[in-house]
Amino acid sequence: xxxxxxxxxxxxxxxxxxxxxxxxxxxxxxxxxxxxxxxxxxxxxxxxxxxxxxxxxxxxxxxxxxxxxxxxxxxxxxxxxxxxxxxxxxxxxxxxxxxxxxxxxxxxxxxxxxxxxxxxxxxxxxxxxxxxxxxxxxxxxxxxxxxxxxxxxxxxxxxxxxxxxxxxxxxxxxxxxxxxxxxxxxxxxxxxxxxxxxxxxxxxxxxxxxxxxxxxxxxxxxxxxxxxxxxxxxxxxxxxxxxxxxxxxxxxxxxxxxxxxxxxxxxxxxxxxxxxxxxxxxxxxxxxxxxxxxxxxxxxxxxxxxxxxxxxxxxxxxxxxxxxxxxxxxxxxxxxxxxxxxxxxxxxxxxxxxxxxxxxxxxxxxxxxxxxxxxxxxxxxxxxxxxxxxxxxxxxxxxxxxxxxxxxxxxxxxxxxxxxxxxxxxxxxxxxxxxxxxxxxxxxxxxxxxxxxxxxxxxxxxxxxxxxxxxxxxxxxxxxxxxxxxxxxxxxxxxxxxxxxxxxxxxxxxxxxxxxxxxxxxxxxxxxxxxxxxxxxxxxxxxxxxxxxxxxxxxxxxxxxxxxxxxxxxxxxxxxxx
Amino acid sequence: xxxxxxxxxxxxxxxxxxxxxxxxxxxxxxxxxxxxxxxxxxxxxxxxxxxxxxxxxxxxxxxxxxxxxxxxxxxxxxxxxxxxxxxxxxxxxxxxxxxxxxxxxxxxxxxxxxxxxxxxxxxxxxxxxxxxxxxxxxxxxxxxxxxxxxxxxxxxxxxxxxx
Numbered sequence: 001x002x003x004x005x006x007x008x009x010x011x012x013x014x015x016x017x018x019x020x021x022x023x024x025x026x027x028x029x030x031x032x033x034x035x036x037x038x039x040x041x042x043x044x045x046x047x048x049x050x051x052x053x054x055x056x057x058x059x060x061x062x063x064x065x066x067x068x069x070x071x072x073x074x075x076x077x078x079x080x081x082x083x084x085x086x087x088x089x090x091x092x093x094x095x096x097x098x099x100x101x102x103x104x105x106x107x108x109x110x111x112x113x114x115x116x117x118x119x120x121x122x123x124x125x126x127x128x129x130x131x132x133x134x135x136x137x138x139x140x141x142x143x144x145x146x147x148x149x150x151x152x153x154x155x156x157x158x159x160x161x162x163x164x165x166x167x168x169x170x171x172x173x174x175x176x177x178x179x180x181x182x183x184x185x186x187x188x189x190x191x192x193x194x195x196x197x198x199x200x201x202x203x204x205x206x207x208x209x210x211x212x213x214x215x216x217x218x219x220x221x222x223x224x225x226x227x228x229x230x231x232x233x234x235x236x237x238x239x240x241x242x243x244x245x246x247x248x249x250x251x252x253x254x255x256x257x258x259x260x261x262x263x264x265x266x267x268x269x270x271x272x273x274x275x276x277x278x279x280x281x282x283x284x285x286x287x288x289x290x291x292x293x294x295x296x297x298x299x300x301x302x303x304x305x306x307x308x309x310x311x312x313x314x315x316x317x318x319x320x321x322x323x324x325x326x327x328x329x330x331x332x333x334x335x336x337x338x339x340x341x342x343x344x345x346x347x348x349x350x351x352x353x354x355x356x357x358x359x360x361x362x363x364x365x366x367x368x369x370x371x372x373x374x375x376x377x378x379x380x381x382x383x384x385x386x387x388x389x390x391x392x393x394x395x396x397x398x399x400x401x402x403x404x405x406x407x408x409x410x411x412x413x414x415x416x417x418x419x420x421x422x423x424x425x426x427x428x429x430x431x432x433x434x435x436x437x438x439x440x441x442x443x444x445x446x447x448x449x450x451x452x453x454x455x456x457x458x459x460x461x462x463x464x465x466x467x468x469x470x471x472x473x474x475x476x477x478x479x480x481x482x483x484x485x486x487x488x489x490x491x492x493x494x495x496x497x498x499x500x501x502x503x504x505x506x507x508x509x510x511x512x513x514x515x516x517x518x519x520x521x522x523x524x525x526x527x528x529x530x531x532x533x534x535x536x537x538x539x540x541x542x543x544x545x546x547x548x549x550x551x552x553x554x555x556x557x558x559x560x561x562x563x564x565x566x567x568x569x570x571x572x573x574x575x576x577x578x
Numbered sequence: 579x580x581x582x583x584x585x586x587x588x589x590x591x592x593x594x595x596x597x598x599x600x601x602x603x604x605x606x607x608x609x610x611x612x613x614x615x616x617x618x619x620x621x622x623x624x625x626x627x628x629x630x631x632x633x634x635x636x637x638x639x640x641x642x643x644x645x646x647x648x649x650x651x652x653x654x655x656x657x658x659x660x661x662x663x664x665x666x667x668x669x670x671x672x673x674x675x676x677x678x679x680x681x682x683x684x685x686x687x688x689x690x691x692x693x694x695x696x697x698x699x700x701x702x703x704x705x706x707x708x709x710x711x712x713x714x715x716x717x718x719x720x721x722x723x724x725x726x727x728x729x730x731x732x733x734x735x736x737x738x739x740x741x
Contacts, residue, residue, distance in 0.1 A: 118592060123603050127646040130591070147646060182741065183588055183649040307640035310633070 003173040005134045005165035006035035009098060012141040013042045015175040018069050020045055020060060020434055022053040026073025027113060028100025031165035045434065045463055048455035050077050052427035054084020055453070058093050059428030062414045063389060064435045065220065067094040067148050074100045075113030078159075079120065083421060085155050086124035090418025091241060092218060094153035096144045097125075103163040104132065117159045126154030134164050134171050142176045151186025152305040153218055190302065190321030190329065198276070198300040198317045199333045205274035206345040207296075207352075208234045211257065214241030214417070215279015215303060215323050217410040222246065224327035225278060231334055232341055235353055237265040239280050241417040244407035249386075254353060255362075258286040259554050260399045263361035263563060266552070268353055269294055270560040277301040279323045282313045283418070292559035302326050361552045361565055362403055370545045371520050373397060373472040376527075377404035380442060380470055383527040388440040389414060389432045393425035393449030396478035399550040401444040423452030426469065430456060433465040440468070440531060447473040447500050447541075457510035460537045468530050469539045471503060474546045482549045486564075507539035518543045580609070581635050582654040582661060582731045584739055585624040588647040589615055593622065596645050606630065606638055610728030618741070621649065625730040652739050654731045661731035665709045666691075667700045668722040675720075686712045697722060705729075 003011060009032050013021065022045045025033045036044050047053040050072045057068030068088075072081045078099040088095045102111040118130050127147050129140050140158055148156040163169075202208060210232075216225050222245045229236045229252055236246050237257040246253055255262030257269055269275070275297045280286070287293045293313055301308075301315040302323050309318040319326055364374045377400045380388070390405055391414040392398040398415055407413045414432060416424040429443040443450075450471055460467060472478075480495040504514030513536050517526045523542065530538040551566035587593050594613055601608050609627040616623045628638060635653065642648055654661070671679055679698055683690055688702035702712060706729055713724065733739070 119595070122592075122596060122599055181646070184646050305644070307637065307644050309640075311637060314633075 001173045002170040004031070004035070004167045004170050005137055005160070006031035006167060008134070008137045008171075008173050009141065009160070009165065010035040010039060010042060011173060012138055012175055013069060014039075016141075016145050017066075018042055020057075021069045021071050022047055022057040022060075022431070023071030024050050024053060024073065024077060026077050026100065028074035028102060028162045029071060029077075029165075031162065031167055032071065032098070032100070032160075034167065044071070045459065047427065047459050049453065050080035051084050051423065052453050052456045052459065054081045054095070054097070055087065055421075055424050055427035056431035056434075057095055058084060058088040059391060059414050059431035060435050061088075061093050061095055062428075063411050063432040065411065067096055067145060068431070070095065070097040072097070072099050073113065074102055074117065075115045077113075078117040079115060082121060082124065083423075085121055085157065087416050087419045087421045087424060088155040089124045089126070091214065091416065092153050093155065094148040095155040096141075096148050097155060097157040099157060099159050101130070101159045101161040104161040105163070107161065117157070121157050124155075125157050126152075128157040128159065130159045131161065131164050134169060137164060138173060138175050139179065142179045143181065146179050146181075147184060151184075152308075186304065187306070187320050188304075188322045188325065190319040190326040192329070194317055194319045195326060195329050196333065198319060199330055199337070200339075201274055201298060201300060201317060202232070202276055202330075203334070203337070203339045203341055205234075206342065207272045207349045208232070208274045208276070208341075209268050209272040210234055210236040210276045210278065211239070211269065211280055212236060212242045212245050212278040213239040213280025214245070216242055216245035219279060219304065219323040221279070221324035221327055222410045224324055224331065226250075228327050228331050228334075231331060233346055234341070235268055235350070237261070237269065239283070239286055239417075240402055240415070242280060243402060243413045244410045247408040248406035249408055254357070256402055258283075259288070260403065260550050260552065261554075262403075263359045263552050263565065264353055264356035266554065266560040266563060267356045271352070272297045275299045277303075277315070278327070279303060281308045282311065284312070287313060288554045288562075289557055289559045294560070359565070364548075364566065368545065369520065371517065371523060371542055373400050373474070373542075373544045373548055374404050375520060376470060376472060376523055376542050376544065377401055377444065379523050379527055380444070381405045383524065383531055384440050384442065388412070388442050389429075389436065391415065391425045391428040391432060391441070391443045393443075393445040393452075394420045394422045395446050395449060395480075396474075396482065396548075396550050397444050397446045397449070397472040399479075400472070403550075405444075422449040425449060426453050426467075427456045427459070429467040429469075430460050430463070430465045433467050434463060442468045442470055444470045444472065446478060447471060447475065447503070448477045448497070451501075454506070457507065457512060457537070457539075461511045464535070466533075466535050466537045469537070471539065471541045472544050473500070473503070473541050474544045474548065475500060476546060478548075479550070485549070486553075486555060503539055503541040507537075512537040512539055514539045514541065516541045516543065579631075579635075580627065580629045580655065582659070582729060583626045583628065583639065583642065583651055584654050584731060585626065585642060585651040586616070586649040586739055586741070587622050587624055588649065589620050589622040590647060593647045594624075596647055597624065597626070597642065600641055600645065601628075604637075604641065606634065612728045612730050621741075623739075625728070627729055649741065650739060652733070654733060658734035659731050660734060661705060661729045662703050663706050663709055663729045664727040665702045665712075666725045667702070667713070669698050669700060669716065670720045670722055671696060671698050682712070682715055688712070
């Protein structure tokens with residue numbers, strides 16, 4: 001079969017089983033778009049901004065486990081996609097980005113829409129390629145998918161100069177079944193001796209805790225994690241990225257840990273004597289002050305990326321490997337072994353944890369006659385029976401979503417944890433809805449975040465991706481306002497906008513349904529009405545309490561046991577809000 | 579502590595900038611860096627001199643290994659090794675000083691490879707400290723130009739860094 005470069009690219013996507021390409025055309029990719037025009041197998045989703053293409057593809061990958069695919073043109077097309085690529089990179093999401101480039105002979109001449117895409121993206125991709133010969137194109141694409149989806153996943157970019165896709169130059173096409181790269185051999189199996197040592201340490205623990213991150217979800221190891229946790233009877237906490245990797249409604253789950261984690265999760269970490277870290281990377285939002293991080297604990301760390309081990313926190317028993325087979329081996333060793341966890345030690349440990357749970361750190365004022373953002377998330381959880389895909393933007397609403405929507409299944413919670421990208425939520429929701437047209441998809445957002453990719457309301461209509469936008473509108477960049485309140489004596493520098501659009505009219509202008517909800521008693525009904533409108537995108541603009549803050553909070557540079565808790569409801573707070 | 583990291587890397591466009599970019603992005607030091615193709619033209623050998631605590635060096639080697647183009651690497655400082663650096667020095671000479679400069683070059687086992695009535699170019703290889711010592715043997719102002727390759731190194735014994 002002889003094909004042109006443009007046709008080869010499309011054929012490679014077919015052969016990879018790619019369902020959707022999220023993209024935006026332009027000069028350098030016109031040959032590729034012409035090849036897309038001539039087929040129906042790979043569906044192209046036309047976004048309204050390249051950043052959204054990357055976010056939609058990224059969220060598609062997070063929800064399905066399959067790599068997301070992006071197609072953008074050279075120059076601004078590529079630079080616009082960079083934020084989305086970096087978002088995927090920081091959260092280790094498998095993604096393949098095809099970017100057009102100016103024709104090979106003019107590279108380096110500052111040609112129209114030329115930018116050094118390989119150079120610009122180098123620090124925020126797992127790997128990237130510049131294709132120099134059309135004969136290499138198919139193999140390069142295979143390598144891109146291979147690198148993106150194996151080991152610690154990540155985005156891989158393939159930069160394709162326009163002459164490579166010339167329709168007049170046809171070459172024999174064969175998509176390689178597999179590729180071997182002598183420089184890339186991701187480790188999959190953990191070291192047996194280390195696993196044995198880890199199990200011994202784990203079983204001897206008096207105050208153990210399991211700390212599980214996004215690696216559990218990426219590594220499809222949620223079943224094994226749950227089995228191991230039940231087998232041991234130990235408490236377990238999830239990172240923001242790990243939510244859903246362990247059922248949140250299970251009694252051994254102590255909530256999320258870290259900056260806005262629960263009191264019980266952070267206290268249990270601080271007081272623990274053995275930590276089993278699974279697919280988590282000791283991010284600064286999790287550890288707080290490093291020198292005071294878990295002072296009594298010996299740490300076991302399972303991670304597929306050797307560079308994640310002892311990067312910020314020195315660990316005692318590192319295990320490099322895919323989390324799933326490592327957990328399987330641990331389960332086997334525990335089942336076959338004579339030793340069992342100490343019952344009495346565990347009993348008193350759980351009693352201590354119960355005393356922290358009794359603090360009820362996530363309580364809030366339920367009597368308020370202003371809508372509390374937490375209440376909206378709780379109602380959303382109930383209306384969707386805890387079974388929706390929930391995407392979010394970045395800020396207070398993201399934390400409320402993480403705290404009050406209890407994820408029992410993996411891949412349901414879709415958020416930008418590492419890079420913290422505002423504007424992620426709406427295009428992400430569209431990517432998820434396209435993957436699962438029958439599922440409920442909600443985007444929990446705020447009035448600041450949503451405006452960063454609001455143009456995607458148009459994409460949602462064109463491709464019939466009816467999502468529900470839950471806008472927690474407090475007329476502030478809430479998280480910025482919260483920090484300014486705590487650390488800058490309430491000097492609210494540039495953290496609110498005087499000209500917030502009428503979101504109801506805006507939604508209607510884009511062809512959707514808009515609702516404004518101003519009273520707590522209307523919250524439930526509005527959500528039920530919105531989710532009953534199966535085939536419509538609904539923008540729910542909840543006018544929420546301007547003064548509400550996210551608690552608990554470990555302020556920057558403080559340790560786990562040093563949490564700021566919510567003051568009792570009704571206590572006067574010394575602050576001024578305009 | 580000073581470390582010499584020897585890297586086998588795919589001889590591809592951009593491979594060098596991946597390494598250099600890693601160091602600048604993560605705030606690691608590069609004291610020197612040499613790179614050239616090996617006997618297998620598809621591979622380059624890079625010798626990188628850096629310094630840092632054990633933790634930092636561990637991260638550097640892990641992060642380098644993570645680069646897709648890096649095939650293999652070793653930290654030469656971990657075992658017996660030999661290192662050499664090439665230096666070319668242009669030295670001012672006059673009728674009175676020529677003999678003295680020649681003697682110095684002989685002591686350091688260098689070679690004079692270019693001569694004009696007013697200058698010599700000296701070629702010298704050795705450990706970096708020897709090259710430093712040679713330069714310090716001259717009065718200020720007598721050296722016109724110094725070019726150094728940065729150290730390259732190889733481990734002692736039978737074992738080697740290859741595919």
